[in-house]
Amino acid sequence: MRRRIIMSMLAGVTLMASTLLGAGPAPAAQLVNPPAEFGTDWHDPLTAAPPVTKPAGKSCEVTVAEAQFRDFTPYEGTYAPPSGCGDRWSKVVLRLDGKVKGRQFDRLGYVHIGGVEVFRTSTPQPSPDGIEWSVEKDVTRYSDTLREGHDVEMLIGNVVDDTYTGIIDVEVTLTFYAAENQVAHNPAATPDSVLTLQDGTLTTPRNSERVVAEVYATGSGGGCEEYWYLTVPDAAPYSCKADDGPYREVQVKVDGQLAGIAAPFPTVWTGGWSNPFLWYVIPGPRAFDIKPVEYDLTPFAGLLNDGRPHRIDVSVVGVPEGQSGWSAPVNVLVWQDAKSKQVTGKLTAHKVGDLANSSTHTPGPEHRLDTEAGHRLTVSGYVDTSHGRVTTTVSRALANTSVHRWTDGENTDALKATWTDGETVTVDGRGPAKSTRTHRTYTMDGTTTLGAGDRLRTVLSLGDRAAVVETRGGRRVAWSRLDDTYAGDATYTANVPRDQRHAVGTTSERYRLYGSGGCFDRSLVTVQGALIEDRDGC
Numbered sequence: 001m002r003r004r005i006i007m008s009m010l011a012g013v014t015l016m017a018s019t020l021l022g023a024g025p026a027p028a029a030q031l032v033n034p035p036a037e038f039g040t041d042w043h044d045p046l047t048a049a050p051p052v053t054k055p056a057g058k059s060c061e062v063t064v065a066e067a068q069f070r071d072f073t074p075y076e077g078t079y080a081p082p083s084g085c086g087d088r089w090s091k092v093v094l095r096l097d098g099k100v101k102g103r104q105f106d107r108l109g110y111v112h113i114g115g116v117e118v119f120r121t122s123t124p125q126p127s128p129d130g131i132e133w134s135v136e137k138d139v140t141r142y143s144d145t146l147r148e149g150h151d152v153e154m155l156i157g158n159v160v161d162d163t164y165t166g167i168i169d170v171e172v173t174l175t176f177y178a179a180e181n182q183v184a185h186n187p188a189a190t191p192d193s194v195l196t197l198q199d200g201t202l203t204t205p206r207n208s209e210r211v212v213a214e215v216y217a218t219g220s221g222g223g224c225e226e227y228w229y230l231t232v233p234d235a236a237p238y239s240c241k242a243d244d245g246p247y248r249e250v251q252v253k254v255d256g257q258l259a260g261i262a263a264p265f266p267t268v269w270t271g272g273w274s275n276p277f278l279w280y281v282i283p284g285p286r287a288f289d290i291k292p293v294e295y296d297l298t299p300f301a302g303l304l305n306d307g308r309p310h311r312i313d314v315s316v317v318g319v320p321e322g323q324s325g326w327s328a329p330v331n332v333l334v335w336q337d338a339k340s341k342q343v344t345g346k347l348t349a350h351k352v353g354d355l356a357n358s359s360t361h362t363p364g365p366e367h368r369l370d371t372e373a374g375h376r377l378t379v380s381g382y383v384d385t386s387h388g389r390v391t392t393t394v395s396r397a398l399a400n401t402s403v404h405r406w407t408d409g410e411n412t413d414a415l416k417a418t419w420t421d422g423e424t425v426t427v428d429g430r431g432p433a434k435s436t437r438t439h440r441t442y443t444m445d446g447t448t449t450l451g452a453g454d455r456l457r458t459v460l461s462l463g464d465r466a467a468v469v470e471t472r473g474g475r476r477v478a479w480s481r482l483d484d485t486y487a488g489d490a491t492y493t494a495n496v497p498r499d500q501r502h503a504v505g506t507t508s509e510r511y512r513l514y515g516s517g518g519c520f521d522r523s524l525v526t527v528q529g530a531l532i533e534d535r536d537g538c
Helices: 140-146 224-230 298-304
Strands: 018-020 059-069 075-079 089-100 108-113 116-122 131-138 150-156 168-178 193-196 208-215 249-254 257-262 293-296 310-317 330-336 344-352 356-362 366-385 388-407 412-428 434-450 455-472 475-493 504-515 518-527 530-536
Touching: 059 075, 059 108, 059 150, 089 116, 089 140, 108 140, 116 131, 116 140, 140 193, 150 168, 208 249, 208 298, 224 412, 249 298, 257 293, 257 344, 257 366, 257 388, 298 344, 298 366, 298 388, 310 330
Parallel strands: none
Antiparallel strands: 018 131, 059 168, 075 150, 089 131, 089 168, 108 116, 108 150, 193 330, 208 293, 208 330, 249 257, 249 310, 344 366, 356 366, 366 388, 388 412, 412 434, 434 455, 455 475, 475 504, 504 518, 518 530
């Protein structure tokens, strides 16, 4: 289809578990009979994902930001920790409450506390009558930052004028759940320090024994990198170009040496695939809670612990040189050895596979681009801690296959793609070796067609899946499976005023999470913006 149609016009700033409220075992949302076509109002956005679980006991709430976003002026404020819940918490939950009405595009946003990015999000597109939505995220991992007062910066870049009238009104709060006897719940899961880069460099505490980087990588900003998975090499006749095709890989380097690779999640924003009617009620996976990519940099801890600043570079493979459109802010989570002033160590193995990336264009009445790509990296290193030598080995393997078909003029545009990101982290020290294997699979299968009378139809399915197995001494001790699947089919008349679009659409989501920790299974279905099914499966 023509780029004037496929562009979703996401005009945000270039920039763990969370859900929209209303999901989970709470009372199901009210079901109604659907109208014949979309009207001026529809159900508030919601998702099938489980809500953040909250412990019993004392809690304290702190307001982080209250703002109305009309332009690209950040909200600036201050944060102070709660006074009545101590400084050790069993959980900290961030909540965003938002509302908007009128006409507005989807926008990107972030929340920084003390320079640490604690939340990244995008917004739903509103109905003329207005919508409200809420998002929650477990931010316990940022407890070190939250124990002290800091500056706050929040931005949801927006444009308000005579056409785009929607002012985005939000409130962000933190709720702290006090730990019993001021002993943090599961302290091994919560880092001792949360660091940000200073002029692109990182200086870790000299007694660091585990180091994890998280990168909030997003392709966005209204250009072609907003839907990088559809780009084609220069030789192919398509409106979004990239020299080497659609393969993208987020890399982290330490002092110029490749330290981590990852597949970015192919987020579809709420104007994506030319069709906002797909997303008015049920967003695509992760659209409202943009999760960071994580890299275990512990094999480099011995190098990083020398007290000197080290260069940390994040780049996205496949982005044409000089082209903007990706944002990749970095937090570094550090666990420290409380009984050591300095932890020494060494990087002992570093094996980088060749990056394979092939895109083949087949011309014809229907153009076709076949892409196959992949990369492997294995790093290993040890640290000598107060509890002995600990060796960490990280192996990661990425793969991407896709078939992109389109006609001249792009009135038909289709993609079927799969991304896999497999990672094994093995920690061998005192006691049986611990291994965590994570296999992530992301899928996208969609077609947009512009037909007679400018009727535009999009049929699309998205998948976010992960399988995790944890072993000790070769024996499985924990496991989980995630399967978050979205499906939508929506049609409207393009290039006419809103009240003449005669839009219809059915969307659904099923979120399943099960394993040794239990089971969660919820399904949602909407028709013309009305919620007609909300079902639990466990």
